[in-house]
Amino acid sequence: MSGEHLPMEGFPEHAKAALADPIQRQALRAATDLFRERRGSALQRAPAFETWRDEARAIKDDSLLRLDELLLEFERNATAKGVVVHWAEDGSQASQILIALCKERGIDRAAKSKSMTTEEISLNAALAAAGIAAIETDLGEWIIQLAGETPFHIVVPAIHKTRAQIGEILNAKTGVDRGATAKELTEAARVALREEFQKAGVGVSGANFAIAETGSILILENEGNARMCTTLPDLHVAFVGIEKVIPRLADLPVFLRLLPRSGTGQDLTTYQSILTGRKRDDESDGPRELHVVLLDNGRSKMLREEILRQSLACIRCGACLNACPVYQQVGGHAYGSVSPGPIGAVITPQLQDLHKARELPFASSLCGACRDVCPVKIDIPTLLLRLRKDLKEGGPGRAPAARSRLEAAVFAAWAFAMRGPFRYAAATFVARCLDRWLSPVLRRLPPLSRWTRGRTAPRLASRSFRSMWKEGL
Numbered sequence: 001m002s003g004e005h006l007p008m009e010g011f012p013e014h015a016k017a018a019l020a021d022p023i024q025r026q027a028l029r030a031a032t033d034l035f036r037e038r039r040g041s042a043l044q045r046a047p048a049f050e051t052w053r054d055e056a057r058a059i060k061d062d063s064l065l066r067l068d069e070l071l072l073e074f075e076r077n078a079t080a081k082g083v084v085v086h087w088a089e090d091g092s093q094a095s096q097i098l099i100a101l102c103k104e105r106g107i108d109r110a111a112k113s114k115s116m117t118t119e120e121i122s123l124n125a126a127l128a129a130a131g132i133a134a135i136e137t138d139l140g141e142w143i144i145q146l147a148g149e150t151p152f153h154i155v156v157p158a159i160h161k162t163r164a165q166i167g168e169i170l171n172a173k174t175g176v177d178r179g180a181t182a183k184e185l186t187e188a189a190r191v192a193l194r195e196e197f198q199k200a201g202v203g204v205s206g207a208n209f210a211i212a213e214t215g216s217i218l219i220l221e222n223e224g225n226a227r228m229c230t231t232l233p234d235l236h237v238a239f240v241g242i243e244k245v246i247p248r249l250a251d252l253p254v255f256l257r258l259l260p261r262s263g264t265g266q267d268l269t270t271y272q273s274i275l276t277g278r279k280r281d282d283e284s285d286g287p288r289e290l291h292v293v294l295l296d297n298g299r300s301k302m303l304r305e306e307i308l309r310q311s312l313a314c315i316r317c318g319a320c321l322n323a324c325p326v327y328q329q330v331g332g333h334a335y336g337s338v339s340p341g342p343i344g345a346v347i348t349p350q351l352q353d354l355h356k357a358r359e360l361p362f363a364s365s366l367c368g369a370c371r372d373v374c375p376v377k378i379d380i381p382t383l384l385l386r387l388r389k390d391l392k393e394g395g396p397g398r399a400p401a402a403r404s405r406l407e408a409a410v411f412a413a414w415a416f417a418m419r420g421p422f423r424y425a426a427a428t429f430v431a432r433c434l435d436r437w438l439s440p441v442l443r444r445l446p447p448l449s450r451w452t453r454g455r456t457a458p459r460l461a462s463r464s465f466r467s468m469w470k471e472g473l
């Protein structure tokens, strides 16, 4: 069974602990640097990338606006091909659907391919409580499961592990030499996982997209393990967030181009499986039974909110994590959630509890690197600001947080200064004098010192733009 997440509360403390681990920081930095470099090269080979981003976002926006209609279309078309479609309001309902299917068939072992949706609902823990063993078969996810941890990254779960650490973990499980090469470690994992595929009575997966027009689901992966999970056992159960549905098969190619280039810098993902219906009588591969569990778990609530809705457009590529200067330093566990990094800081407070996750929207410098790399142009900094505002205003069912006197005074002064050109000029003159004569001292004293401890405060320009404009400079 995978480990427990750190609590959602306590990001600053978790971040400090992560910063004190030099090996983890080095491994994380090396991996995120590599993915960013690869993304850069992949984009150079794709001159139409910006056009694709616009196209993908338009498809997602359209899909989210008529999700009710598309989901019903998906259900109709999937059912017509022999798929059993289930609707789950929350994680518990979704897990119970699988548990009931297993119990009815006497299944006590599941082979799982990587799925953020099943992580979100803590499916492994629910299965374990019901006496069903769930084995992760994605290599990174398996390493994490063996280590008793939770994923560190949404695409690369073991991104923080060094080869030596992985050698230790796999030595304990398979007996492979601790100092084995990456190739030897992978081979040992491959042999061990083959047995798991054969023993499993059910294959469990997520899906990257669900296509309304055909009732198909699409699974992207690089290792072939998802294909084994979805073809070897007689029963396949796919957990699909309701936001994954898109209208037509013809809408897929743009996502197939964008997702791997953004996340890992690949031109295409190695395996792209489109599953339409269960195995037919004249086919050799595939499950006899295919069940799709459509999961809400708070998504309908997110859908109702016009600005925050765009977070549902996320295609889970992981590019924003790789680009984020905060994630690069503290990694995934500090966020105390299945979705770490910038998009996690937006999604977790919405899907779970805004007040429990209240530190996450502040776990960002708002530099905008996440927005710049997002293949579907999600404006993460704006969403983080919106959540900060909601928290200040109390959020659902809460009283507004009290503003400190200092903060109130600063904003009152700012509002006063901005009300006319003369006031503005006077205020910038005073600010410039303070900056010149008092700034070196003020920056070292509270409250400014709290901010400048970890940052270099910019100096004001020696002359204002207005004065230079007047002189025609």
Ligand code: SF4
Binding pocket: 262, 313, 314, 315, 316, 317, 318, 319, 320, 321, 343, 370, 373, 374, 375, 376, 377, 378
């Ligand atoms: S928010 Fe954008 S960049 Fe981040 S994981 Fe989602 S799609 Fe990728």
